[in-house]
Amino acid sequence: MSEAVDLGFPSLRLVPKTEAPQTAKDFKTDQEVRWCPGCGDYAILAGVQSFMPELGLKKENIVWISGIGCSSRFPYYMNTYGMHSIHGRAPAIASGLAMTRPDLSVWVVTGDGDALSIGGNHLMHALRRNVNLKILLFNNRIYGLTKGQYSPTSEFGKVTKSTPLGSLDYPFNPVSFALGAEASFVARTIDSDRKHLTETLRAAALHEGTALVEIYQNCNIFNDGAWDPLKDSDHRDSLTFRLEHGKPITLVDGSRGVYRAEDGTLQIADVDEVGRRSLLIHDAHAADPSVAFGLSRLSDPLSLANTPIGVFRDVKRATYDEMFQAQLHKAQEGGRGDLAALIAGKDTWEIAP
Amino acid sequence: MSEAVDLGFPSLRLVPKTEAPQTAKDFKTDQEVRWCPGCGDYAILAGVQSFMPELGLKKENIVWISGIGCSSRFPYYMNTYGMHSIHGRAPAIASGLAMTRPDLSVWVVTGDGDALSIGGNHLMHALRRNVNLKILLFNNRIYGLTKGQYSPTSEFGKVTKSTPLGSLDYPFNPVSFALGAEASFVARTIDSDRKHLTETLRAAALHEGTALVEIYQNCNIFNDGAWDPLKDSDHRDSLTFRLEHGKPITLVDGSRGVYRAEDGTLQIADVDEVGRRSLLIHDAHAADPSVAFGLSRLSDPLSLANTPIGVFRDVKRATYDEMFQAQLHKAQEGGRGDLAALIAGKDTWEIAP
């Protein structure tokens, strides 16, 4: 049981804290979890539920909002306030809630289809506005709930029910996309890596503004093994870069690292060859998103080689909801509006009885 | 009068060529142009009409599709096929047309609101798919047709009818956005610079796949002078980088240039200081969009200092429509389907009379 430690989450400073210690169990509902046995969503749910107590927030001040998809059933399983809305629209609904209620911690759960297909427009605008939302994007590279069509993150040439001859769309890289959309926080983690998942959730919660967390999630029914190379203990360490602010960027096994080539581009080489000191030191707080963008391009969408996980970018930028509330308060500084004066306006005339 | 020279536009190789020489006049319609006097849209229209003959295409094989906005009235003034559709949806409609009709040259006209506000989802998916569309985004940083609300490219803090206390949204950078959305071609030009506009249109037309051209356009009624620093002859040359493939990147006046700092980031310095040889040579064809992305971050959205114009990225990637048609042909190689056989299927039985 973890105590309600005040991590001083600045993004949550307006959200009431709980006195009572909480456990993961406090965040479970009485609803049957209706995912397929073996689905990666279970691990994420468990990870989130066990992380929640760390926030030390009153349960009633936490809200989960989702769209539609297997992943989007998430709110039903969180014993907080929650809304299972419609396909792709969760960021818009959550924005309206978050900007009006600074006392709430608002979380969004979405899928690769929900967020990047039908919901692309709301996601991109939430990111640029920097509304205080934590968006968890469960990326299984497939439409789970509608039984297995390819998604905007599916690898090129994917054979699915709707593309028997292979898909023709070049996939989005959610991290590149978010950076192009002016995101102030972007991270990536993996369903099965509880520790890293928890760290990443923590970083997202700490961030003020919109935080996008891409979570590689396995759909064992329609796209089983999509992320296996990054999970199986034989290969993962030689395929994954672990991004940690202030640390040199190397594969988990330390064999290879990222460095700046002469022409200025980011390259990967044996650490022994280039030397540890020439490795790129990760700066998640860099004002310019260009390096983060460069890092997002390292991985190969097909083989998954050189996949960075961790926080790509985490910069401070005024949040929309804060400024929104500030404007509201400022407007009322001179006193609240006088309704009678408002509706009368300036040009009136009297008709005598 | 320009002759119909065959520039060998690879993107247009399936579009029938005209024998007859064309002039700009051939592309004018009898419709009254209904923009405000002085609107930057006039210059773009004239630029496009005078560029069209260069393509040497049969007029009837050119289609202009637009959404809604002042800019979106464009098709009515082009004597080709055209559709003035609904707000934000032009890329979707044009995609359906382009992928089914490789014999057409399909152009989209859109505004900053049309493309990046309501139409963001279609724009981003057209870009990643790489459908053979040329998208001209008239960016006047305002909603013209609805009389002057701020747009997703308006500078932060903009006071408009809908934001009397200043807007709170961090603006999109259309170039960064497009690069994050996997665009294969992204360029920027200015309404008033006919020569550069024409060059840019030419580059876009040459490109196979989706080409996004952001055109800085003046709305003299609701956002007059938005781009003045880049236009007025006293300052523009010291504010504008002209991107040309294979050339070092300097301000037009040659005073300052872009180079790689030690830490690998792109920096700007006096050319005299860093020396011409250390300047970054523009590579529009780099497979990795990271440098192009870095270039897109140089400019200051408020002062407009260090604004690059020209082609940021222009890479070859299989186009959606080509692959779409190829799948279709391949499927028919073994002969066209037999309808009777199809509907009968495999499991049939006979009821005897």
Next chain:
Amino acid sequence: MTKEVVQLDQVIIRFAGDSGDGMQLTGDQFTSRTAEFGNDLSTLPDFPAEIRAPAGTLPGVSAFQLHFADHEIMTPGDSPNVLVAMNPAALKANIKDLPRGADLILNTDEFTSRNLAKVGYDTNPLDDGSLDSFRVHPIALTSLTVEALKDFDLGKKEAERAKNMFALGMLSWLYHRPTEATIEFLGNKFGRTPEILAANIAAFEAGWSYGETTEEFSVQYEIRPARMKPGRYRNISGNVALSYGLIAASERAGIPLYLGSYPITPASEILHELSKHKNFGVMTFQAEDEIAGIGAALGASYGGMIGVTTTSGPGVALKSETIGLAVALELPLVIVDVQRGGPSTGLPTKTEQADLLQAMFGRNGEAPVPIVAPCSPADCFNAAIEAVRIATTYRTPVFLLSDGYLANGSEPWQIPSIESLPDLTVQFASEPNHTNDDGSMDFWPFIRDPETLARPWAVPGTPGLEHRIGGIEKADGSGNISYDAANHDKMVRLRQAKIDGIDVPDVVVDDPSGDARVLLLGWGSTFGPIGAAVRRVRSEGLPVAEAHLRHLNPFPKNLGEVLKGYDKVVIPEMNLGQLALLIRGKYLVDAIPYNQVRGLPFKAEELAGVIKDVIASV
């Protein structure tokens, strides 16, 4: 030289010119003075969808019509008695609406052969005799203005731009309008550019003097103040009244107002207006599109605000799916549809009533939504309050159907006292409401109030009421996901019963003689024209009854009875018969639709003719 003063009981003036000529501003000012003077009035702005179409063209003509009188009036008037035409295009576009004998004030400076040709005049109407049946006043407005401003340090173009003020001055003289407030207005508008300010005032005054001295006008007119109910008045347009109504409702409910919106003609002004009033705690959010606008509003409603979204027809189409979600969630939400000409982009700046059935049925599944419609510009205030009342009381999205005519038109409004407005206090849920089998307490989000059938509004942040809601069908009571057949049937019927059971006031029939056999039934902005037409018919001694619906869903309980009381029911609508379908389908009354879809309000005269024909046929 004082001229003869002629008393008139009413006048209809139309100002028409290029989009850049400032006709809307001129009309607005003339209207404000007229309101101040105490006439009853009604206005009709009519402008193109383009911001400023090319000068001198027909599509570029912008017009503003004002009807004012010494008695109560109901419409902006059928045909203008006076047309001010700033150029040949304005003349050509409007002349067909003028009755014989009307006054025509023409800016002769613009009647150049080039301008005439531009709009297809082969000969100059100023001297080809084609205007013989009107009283033509050819006045060189532009050059008179330039002449008046010759001592100012202004370019010719700038000086010419003041010609609308010259015209306004002249008309102000002609109709005896007060001048001070106009000058004050100019002071506010041009305060930062003193030269321009002075020039505009000079032009205005020159126009006034010109009227006084020119022989063109032999008489001056006077229209006495109207006798209206005693009280304090102001002039107000529909969009402003609607905005104020929303703010008032929020104040009376004690809950902040939140607007999530995407600009669209003719609704944008509500967004503009509301965003000025953050000092009332009003929150406005310009979203990325219509779907986000309503989504954010719904999110805010979920958080305990009065969520509102404003749009026009195409925007409603886009919001349909989210409205369905709001129906399923049973949360308060107000959807304002300022209707415009359709289908599709249609006629953005023109009026129409063709979204009624979209509002009723434009969603998947059985998704009933109440509908409220204002009947005049000022009535938008009350209708907005009523929409909020229904939304918060019944926890439901509500449609508020305004239209382009109401939105932009204006009329005098007797300012209500705040205390006279309904108390809209809301009870949020604060306690668990369900006892489990084991005696423990729980919160069930879908237990209903037995009277209203509304579910509790339990706002995040309330301890102990944590719950989950969603768009999937839910079990009655607990709100858990349920695919049960009987439960679904029950929930569909419950949602319908809740809306059907909304307490709406009875419809009032106006049938003074009591022996009418024909009933005119209307809704929305046809109130004025129907009322005016009915008056005309009655003034000819023919009895006719009239009823106007504020509530389109549910209908007032007495409506069926009312309809049965007449031999014929006529339903005039600016669509192809949408209310008529609903009335016929529900009450099996052979209602006669009378329809026009012209983008403009009905003309009273024409409607009167229709009524008389029907009376004759009974």
Next chain:
Amino acid sequence: MTKEVVQLDQVIIRFAGDSGDGMQLTGDQFTSRTAEFGNDLSTLPDFPAEIRAPAGTLPGVSAFQLHFADHEIMTPGDSPNVLVAMNPAALKANIKDLPRGADLILNTDEFTSRNLAKVGYDTNPLDDGSLDSFRVHPIALTSLTVEALKDFDLGKKEAERAKNMFALGMLSWLYHRPTEATIEFLGNKFGRTPEILAANIAAFEAGWSYGETTEEFSVQYEIRPARMKPGRYRNISGNVALSYGLIAASERAGIPLYLGSYPITPASEILHELSKHKNFGVMTFQAEDEIAGIGAALGASYGGMIGVTTTSGPGVALKSETIGLAVALELPLVIVDVQRGGPSTGLPTKTEQADLLQAMFGRNGEAPVPIVAPCSPADCFNAAIEAVRIATTYRTPVFLLSDGYLANGSEPWQIPSIESLPDLTVQFASEPNHTNDDGSMDFWPFIRDPETLARPWAVPGTPGLEHRIGGIEKADGSGNISYDAANHDKMVRLRQAKIDGIDVPDVVVDDPSGDARVLLLGWGSTFGPIGAAVRRVRSEGLPVAEAHLRHLNPFPKNLGEVLKGYDKVVIPEMNLGQLALLIRGKYLVDAIPYNQVRGLPFKAEELAGVIKDVIASV
């Protein structure tokens, strides 16, 4: 040992188990064999919205019902004679639908105390007497399967997974179904994993032998082939038939088919099916959302393809604005709405008919769209062809309203000959059609065919016909932007007249005795249940007439006459009375709605009761 063979005229079997138990596959195979055998049949798959809800829970139960007979049948049957329940959840979820005396085949292995508790059984129904009124067959399906496969190199879990094949084998024996094709099917499905294939075949055969040897079944049943019209038959589901109909229409029109779609239950299968047939030149595009799906389809139509978009209710809501654009552009487009339970996300895997009014009215402005509805799974083929005919002939978007029951249900279909299908050849515009004043020729995109009122379909690439179209109101004829009042009124009426004038066949009344006083009027998938109910009523000697609408907009021209011919008109619908409203509003007939919104088709028995009540009341 041969057992006694009992002849039956019909049987209704329901297979029920966990989502992971393969019940849909089992049902499908049993259905295919039954079709092959020559019975008439009708099926009803019924599964949860989740992919594979947790094992053993009520929400996770997936069922498949099959009705087959030696005579023509119309529905999947009201109450199963046989329930195969793979676990306690399946029993609990389905037992209430069973009539006394029904056969209950229970997989006893799953009736563990844990599983029983999971679904709230306090005692074991196998031995608490609660099933006494049924014929219970307790069979250890899982262990029998595992036992049968003990010689295979399979894990226990893998072996257990074949229990549905064991059940299928047993049932195949019980009802005398052919076996070869099942084995062939398994060969195709598991060909790449020989061990699994062999195991499945072994399980299937073990089930068969078990049936033959066990004393549990004392008799074997036989249901003779049905006497159907001579010809070649196949079994077909609605979604497949609809897909084939679209392909056939494209072939008969000589224009390629283009589908722009976004996946949504229960419509996705049409996208899947069509994407398999690129060899017919069929193009499919999975778009980023519903709006892009219809947008791309409209773009393709503009380019001369048959543009189609497929979706369900929530998707239609999103497409509304673009449908309005298609109305304004007057381009062909087919919008397939496979209706599901609503409102909002509702019940995605259940059926409903509640999108009719959305299809009629769910757009801003006056935007009429024709509506066609199939009446049975196989009829989806013809209805799709009819929708394409109307779209291409009249240059209009057309709604094709299927539903979840039609989509997933199946029935035998007499395969039509290609020549018997209508010729849908289209004439594209190829020449200018307007003579200018100066004698030169021009192309005007809005000149109409005097008969159909359709405008020319002029496809980009056609020289000399360059033109611009858009969603703003346009001048009659030339198509140029026009804000003219009279033109708008005219265009609104022209668009309406075009749709009203669509040539649709008269509705046919089935009234064999000719002296019915009550008419049953239906549309869409209620055809089967209404037909079955009418038969029952008639078999009791009561006369009743029946008519079914394929065209909901416009209605057949004779419909008014037909309705007048009866004292009472009853309209059963799986909504709250949508067709009833249209009929009442248009014809002023006091039609009686009978409604159920349970996510399931009507039961014939229940409808028969309703009909008898009405007959008794006349």
